[in-house]
Amino acid sequence: MKKLADCFYETAFLYPNKTAIWCDNETITFQELADLVSQYSNFLLDNGVVYRDHIGIPMNNSITSVALILAAANIGVGLVPINPTLPLNAVKTAFELTKARHLIARRSFLEQCDKSGGLNSEGVSICIDDEYEGAQSLRFANNMSKQRPIVEKVTGDETFIITMTSGSTGSPKPITLTQNNKYRRATAHISLYGITNNEKILAATPLYHSLAERLVLIPLLIGGTCVLLPRFTPNLWLNCVKEQGVTFTIAVSAQLNQISKLLSDTTEDEIESLRCIVSSSALLEPGIKKQLIEKLKCDFHEMYGTSEVSTVTSINFREALNKRLSVGRPLPEANILILKENEEEADIGEIGEIVCKTTLLCNGYYGMNETFNSAMKNGYFKTGDMGYLDEDGYLYFSGRKKEVIITGGVNVYPQDVESCVLELTDVSECAAFSYPDEKLGEVVALAIVVKAGRELNKRIVQVQCARNLADFQQPVKIFFINELPKNSMGKLVRSKLFEYIEGHYMN
Numbered sequence: 001m002k003k004l005a006d007c008f009y010e011t012a013f014l015y016p017n018k019t020a021i022w023c024d025n026e027t028i029t030f031q032e033l034a035d036l037v038s039q040y041s042n043f044l045l046d047n048g049v050v051y052r053d054h055i056g057i058p059m060n061n062s063i064t065s066v067a068l069i070l071a072a073a074n075i076g077v078g079l080v081p082i083n084p085t086l087p088l089n090a091v092k093t094a095f096e097l098t099k100a101r102h103l104i105a106r107r108s109f110l111e112q113c114d115k116s117g118g119l120n121s122e123g124v125s126i127c128i129d130d131e132y133e134g135a136q137s138l139r140f141a142n143n144m145s146k147q148r149p150i151v152e153k154v155t156g157d158e159t160f161i162i163t164m165t166s167g168s169t170g171s172p173k174p175i176t177l178t179q180n181n182k183y184r185r186a187t188a189h190i191s192l193y194g195i196t197n198n199e200k201i202l203a204a205t206p207l208y209h210s211l212a213e214r215l216v217l218i219p220l221l222i223g224g225t226c227v228l229l230p231r232f233t234p235n236l237w238l239n240c241v242k243e244q245g246v247t248f249t250i251a252v253s254a255q256l257n258q259i260s261k262l263l264s265d266t267t268e269d270e271i272e273s274l275r276c277i278v279s280s281s282a283l284l285e286p287g288i289k290k291q292l293i294e295k296l297k298c299d300f301h302e303m304y305g306t307s308e309v310s311t312v313t314s315i316n317f318r319e320a321l322n323k324r325l326s327v328g329r330p331l332p333e334a335n336i337l338i339l340k341e342n343e344e345e346a347d348i349g350e351i352g353e354i355v356c357k358t359t360l361l362c363n364g365y366y367g368m369n370e371t372f373n374s375a376m377k378n379g380y381f382k383t384g385d386m387g388y389l390d391e392d393g394y395l396y397f398s399g400r401k402k403e404v405i406i407t408g409g410v411n412v413y414p415q416d417v418e419s420c421v422l423e424l425t426d427v428s429e430c431a432a433f434s435y436p437d438e439k440l441g442e443v444v445a446l447a448i449v450v451k452a453g454r455e456l457n458k459r460i461v462q463v464q465c466a467r468n469l470a471d472f473q474q475p476v477k478i479f480f481i482n483e484l485p486k487n488s489m490g491k492l493v494r495s496k497l498f499e500y501i502e503g504h505y506m507n
Helices: 004-014 030-046 063-075 088-097 107-115 138-143 179-192 210-222 234-244 253-265 286-296 369-374 414-421 458-468 494-504
Strands: 019-023 026-029 054-058 078-082 102-105 125-127 159-165 173-178 200-203 225-228 248-252 276-280 299-306 310-316 334-339 352-358 380-389 395-400 405-407 410-412 427-437 441-450 477-480
Touching (some): 004 063, 004 179, 004 210, 019 063, 019 210, 026 030, 030 138, 054 063, 063 210, 063 225, 078 088, 102 107, 159 179, 179 310, 200 210, 253 276, 276 286, 395 414, 405 427, 405 441, 414 441, 414 458, 427 494, 458 477
Parallel strands (some): 019 225, 054 078, 054 102, 078 159, 102 125, 200 248, 248 276, 441 477
Antiparallel strands (some): 334 352, 352 380
């Protein structure tokens, strides 16, 4: 298997003058990027970074960040990219869990660290955007040789990226991805979506998440152009797609919800460049899905997966119009089973836990072998997600296992309640969750965000649910709030809903 850095340098040799990356109105060609990656590689080695070291990096979307990712691959070190807006104690926990020896950060972050006693990293600190006392300035990398340094030990099996994740529940888990993991995932998506070196591929999610890293690596490995959005707003996204001629992207559903709203509220010109768009992270509401398919006029896919197993299923709605509630069929690299609580295989149409065997599986949880092994069964990763398969092998997602509401001993799946309520045209978004109850243990509660300028009352919601849901699925508690609690990817954090309601409930 080819190593990532080798693939990139070979591509840069073939397309030296082609634009490799556009970001925030700045561009860099493949040759210029290759030179920068070599300089960063030499700079890191010159400052005491050695093979298999781990570097913590609060990461922003920039050409510099991409060059550092490729430099890490080149010299065989691991990066721990993390959300720079996290509280410092969360950053410290992540870096301690992953044994990050060095730190690369902006001056503002280094100042914040010093004010709170530092991160206790034993290696070098590097300031990305300025000079800072006690840190090396990355600016001096411009003085380094553009000759690529070769670290003979690099095989591709080293830890390359450690992604911190907690999903929607639980404590953070450091997911280990090797260069080979990343290469396999990139090539699987190139094949799945027919990506070529003529593509302009948009990465509009943060680079400290696996999705954006994949969208950046794919064009740089095959000679396409990466269009890297420094931050997301629906207006920025639409303008970028039009002005840069974006042909392919994978977007999280929270972004597509906002894009859909913008498209419905304005008379936007048609987007002619898009060939294919993929929705990920969470299920799109059917009405939004329908509108986007009509408005964007390109192949529209939805995928299901987790950070541990990458993409597991995909569906092209232009080819499977009668399966619009499904998240698709397994990729060639994956096999799916549905397991009941007794861990026997479920029948067709029967809801159980989604487990997956795939060649795209991560390398484990760093320093948590026992935790990762407990998530495996006979080579299958237990996702913690619930769903079922139909007679044609299409997967349907029902929600997180830990999010199932058990009321009076009966399971209620939040997705069923939410799908019903979202049919009301005044509802912007909603989330069903468990609410403590003395008699039943817990009952179904519902948090609703009403569309701007619209009105909605509990009675209308209750009537809608009474007509379309079983008795045990009826929401007992209904709350109208301004917004749902979400993570940095715009994904609902259902585990925080009860706490959020207590602090934000509007009478």
